[in-house]
Amino acid sequence: MKLITATVKPHKLDDVKTALKEVGIAGMTVTEVQGFGRQSGHTEVYRGAEYTVDFVPKVRVEVLTDDEEADAVVDAIVSSARTDKIGDGKIWVTDVLRVVRIRTGELDGDAL
Amino acid sequence: MDTGDTAWMLIATALVLFMTPGLAFFYGGMVRSKNVLGMLMQNFFAMGLIAVLWAVVGFTLVFGDWGNAGVIGNLDFIGFKDVGQALTGDAYVTGLALTIPPVLFAAYQMTFAVITPALISGATADRMKFSAYALFIGLWLLLVYAPVAHWVFGGGWIFDIGALDFAGGAVVHMNAGAAALAVILVLGRRRGWPHEPMPPGNLPLTLLGTGILWFGWFGFNAGSALTAGGVASQALMNTFLAASAAMLGWLVVERFQSGHATTLGGASGAVAGLVAITPCAGFVGGLAPIAIGFVAGAVCMLAVGLKIRFGYDDSLDVVGVHLVGGFVGTILLGLFADSAVNELGFDGLFFGGGADLLVDQLVAAAATIAYSFTVSFLIAKVLDVVIGIRVSEDDENAGLDVTQHAENAYVF
Numbered sequence: 001m002k003l004i005t006a007t008v009k010p011h012k013l014d015d016v017k018t019a020l021k022e023v024g025i026a027g028m029t030v031t032e033v034q035g036f037g038r039q040s041g042h043t044e045v046y047r048g049a050e051y052t053v054d055f056v057p058k059v060r061v062e063v064l065t066d067d068e069e070a071d072a073v074v075d076a077i078v079s080s081a082r083t084d085k086i087g088d089g090k091i092w093v094t095d096v097l098r099v100v101r102i103r104t105g106e107l108d109g110d111a112l
Numbered sequence: 113m114d115t116g117d118t119a120w121m122l123i124a125t126a127l128v129l130f131m132t133p134g135l136a137f138f139y140g141g142m143v144r145s146k147n148v149l150g151m152l153m154q155n156f157f158a159m160g161l162i163a164v165l166w167a168v169v170g171f172t173l174v175f176g177d178w179g180n181a182g183v184i185g186n187l188d189f190i191g192f193k194d195v196g197q198a199l200t201g202d203a204y205v206t207g208l209a210l211t212i213p214p215v216l217f218a219a220y221q222m223t224f225a226v227i228t229p230a231l232i233s234g235a236t237a238d239r240m241k242f243s244a245y246a247l248f249i250g251l252w253l254l255l256v257y258a259p260v261a262h263w264v265f266g267g268g269w270i271f272d273i274g275a276l277d278f279a280g281g282a283v284v285h286m287n288a289g290a291a292a293l294a295v296i297l298v299l300g301r302r303r304g305w306p307h308e309p310m311p312p313g314n315l316p317l318t319l320l321g322t323g324i325l326w327f328g329w330f331g332f333n334a335g336s337a338l339t340a341g342g343v344a345s346q347a348l349m350n351t352f353l354a355a356s357a358a359m360l361g362w363l364v365v366e367r368f369q370s371g372h373a374t375t376l377g378g379a380s381g382a383v384a385g386l387v388a389i390t391p392c393a394g395f396v397g398g399l400a401p402i403a404i405g406f407v408a409g410a411v412c413m414l415a416v417g418l419k420i421r422f423g424y425d426d427s428l429d430v431v432g433v434h435l436v437g438g439f440v441g442t443i444l445l446g447l448f449a450d451s452a453v454n455e456l457g458f459d460g461l462f463f464g465g466g467a468d469l470l471v472d473q474l475v476a477a478a479a480t481i482a483y484s485f486t487v488s489f490l491i492a493k494v495l496d497v498v499i500g501i502r503v504s505e506d507d508e509n510a511g512l513d514v515t516q517h518a519e520n521a522y523v524f
Contacts, residue, residue: 047413
């Protein structure tokens with residue numbers, strides 16, 4: 001099993017969700033996050049005082065999949081979140097040891 | 113007694129009272145979210161404490177022995193004694209030619225007493241103990257507001273020399289602005305200021321507060337005519353135009369200085385214009401309010417940068433907007449005053465009156481600033497020695513909301 005985590009531009013979230021549904025994922029978790037990478041922050045001005053804001057708003061998407069689906073999920077996120085401009089975000093894939101569905105107690109593949 | 117005047121002043125009183133919650137939101141939106149309740153509370157609390165103090169002793173200190181050309185009133189009206197429905201022969205009733213019940217006049221003036229100390233809370237934001245704030249504004253009402261209001265509104269020495277202050281450019285704005293500067297010198301900077309960013313937590317709240325202030329200010333300035341007639345109408349128009357022109361003045365400077373016209377700049381400019389027109393509202397006409405407002409907006413935009421240069425943490429720019437804006441209005445009145453607008457006024461430099469009024473305005477401004485700064489500094493210093501006026505480092509980091517009031521503004 002894999003945990004696929006992606007940070008994407010907030011306005012691409014809907015496209016990512018649609019693409020993932022087409023791939024057939026059973027669920028996803030979304031969080032509003034801030035961070036920086038190669039994309040620099042921006043400047044805000046309040047009554048003439050300038051602040052550099054380093055952290056850029058992003059959306060973190062987390063999807064649990066079985067091993068066979070993982071590549072298709074990654075491809076779907078890449079194609080749906082890409083704008084070809086700096087700051088499109090990243091995707092990383094990690095191995096998952098165990099998954100439990102809380103309501104039924106089902107484990108691993110059955111719980112996905 | 114005039115029922116028309118009475119009806120208008122009943123409304124004007126409610127309008128001015130509404131400015132204090134408006135100020136609360138104007139300031140509340142500018143602080144970080146961990147301090148927003150603390151800021152709202154400091155403003156709302158003034159409607160509690162100051163109103164009660166006003167009834168007991170504030171009113172009589174300002175309006176007792178009206179016209180004595182002195183420094184403070186007497187205790188003739190302590191506890192609102194003889195301040196009732198019927199017009200009396202008391203000096204303030206005849207001196208101000210009141211046509212409304214004295215109890216309504218006292219209520220109207222009470223709303224001014226409430227908002228003036230509340231203005232100071234913007235400078236001390238994010239770091240003052242609530243207990244110290246409560247004691248400070250109570251003492252400040254009696255030791256600073258009451259005498260200064262007596263000098264101007266109570267027929268005291270500033271009134272006597274012929275300086276003009278229609279609705280409180282000196283009494284309210286320079287007075288609160290000078291006090292704000294004094295208190296923050298005792299209080300010190302917010303931890304992390306100026307290198308740590310402290311952006312406003314909720315600017316829409318600030319814009320809402322600005323709208324309420326602008327709305328309420330019609331009662332503040334047009335109500336200061338104390339009658340429903342031509343002077344009140346002119347004051348209302350002047351108030352409107354000055355706020356509008358000051359918004360433009362601020363935004364023009366801001367656009368050229370930092371590249372953007374900001375919502376906070378528009379709101380701040382409007383308030384700066386309202387401040388500057390306050391002393392002038394019933395004494396100028398024509399396009400003077402546009403000139404006064406535009407200058408005030410531009411000057412205040414430049415003035416808010418001074419705190420960085422001089423290193424004093426006037427958190428929400430009470431000095432830059434109220435002290436400077438009040439000063440600009442008070443001085444420009446010496447140029448633009450036109451006795452054709454108001455028979456109780458005089459002519460300024462541009463209207464054939466020579467420099468006499470301008471000199472009187474400077475004297476009134478200097479005296480108000482010097483007295484308010486000195487006594488406010490002493491009150492803050494004494495309170496700091498006796499009880500400490502600043503919250504602990506941990507409390508400041510955690511925010512005023514949870515440490516001073518055991519509440520949280522935004523609960524998920």
